[in-house]
Amino acid sequence: MTTWLNMTLQDSASPVMEQLIYFHDHALMIMLMIITAVFYTMVSIIQNKQTSRFMLEGQMIETVWTIAPAIILVFIAIPSLRLLYLMDEIHNPVMTLSAVGHQWYWSYEYSDFTKVEFDSYMIQQEDQQVDTFRLLDTDNRIVLPMNSPVRLIVTAADVLHSWTVPSLGVKTDATPGRLNQVSFSINRPGLLYGQCSEICGA
Template identity: 65%
Template sequence: MANWSNISLQDSMSPLMEQLIFFHDHTLVILIVITVIVGYIMVTLFFNNLVNRLLLEGQLIEFVWTLLPAMTLIFIALPSLRLLYLLDEVNNPLLTLKIIGHQWYWSYEYSDFMDIEFDSYMKPTIDLQLDEFRLIETDNRVILPFNSQVRLMISSSDVLHSWAMPSLGVKVDAVPGRLNQSAILINRPGLIYGQCSEICGANHSFMPIVIESIETKLFLKWLENY
């Protein structure tokens, strides 16, 4: 979940986001190693004429600094490609959530059930409870069960929007006339916050998203009482 003044990635609420965080850390280690090695060589070149003479002409050093970047790219590319395939995969969804972006609010439809749809607007500051966040709380939260595969069908009724949930590792464009698909699997209960991340007009910054993750039994009870 989101924490104020946090300069790192949000805590993951899905297995895919965990993998994205692992890939981020993996790549960051490689970048740190490269930075240290290149920095060491540059500093050494200023003070050591012997190294300068050795680097002027040398087949071996040219071979090494051609081979090492290629191997480094392979170590980055392989887990990246694996993640791309995992993010695109939709495995036997338990339910489907249809999401439509408007200027400037979201509407949701539980396509597997009759007449369960609602609009979700940003909650005015004057209506906030003590435990609610300003500018990212909504009047209607999206209720979803955790440990269940959920298919997302995302579109727009007017301009480009983007349905983004950082702690779930999901960011899907909502395009007029096009239906984009994604999937999420929330692995624990709680509140998950997101926002529209496509500049869609004057009130772009006032299109928050709130998902409330609950047990399957409570979700079924919510459906009955809706």
């Protein structure tokens, strides 16, 4: 869900998204090293004039190509597991926001202080201004505090939905009859865009 002239991930607006971007770069660096090693091996084999037609097995090379991928997987798994636990942590939230998915809008409720409920519809194409994003801008926006833990409780009223804001690194399923919760903290002010990241009902 990129905006104009954006070819990479969105700028992070939460500590979790910063860590996700670091992990993305870490995994790509490992992939680049693997691709370089495989390409070098292919070129060196093609250019090599010697043949080994009578070699039936090589204990050393078989050991290396079994252990090396296992070590590489450990270097990917450890930061991945750390991130999974980091995303599931819920510290004492200063506020709770409830989101209910509908076809084709979201209902929000602030209930910590004064109970406030409203629906958030996508702005129709004929009503959009020049500086708005198609299929992203809504008529009512939620407002959340910065540098404070926020808990989001998500459910659906009709079919499966998925509430997501990529800049926050948050995505959670909205299932009818089930409450899912996720927490996040916003570390920069700004207007962040999200939408249902599921083919609703599929």
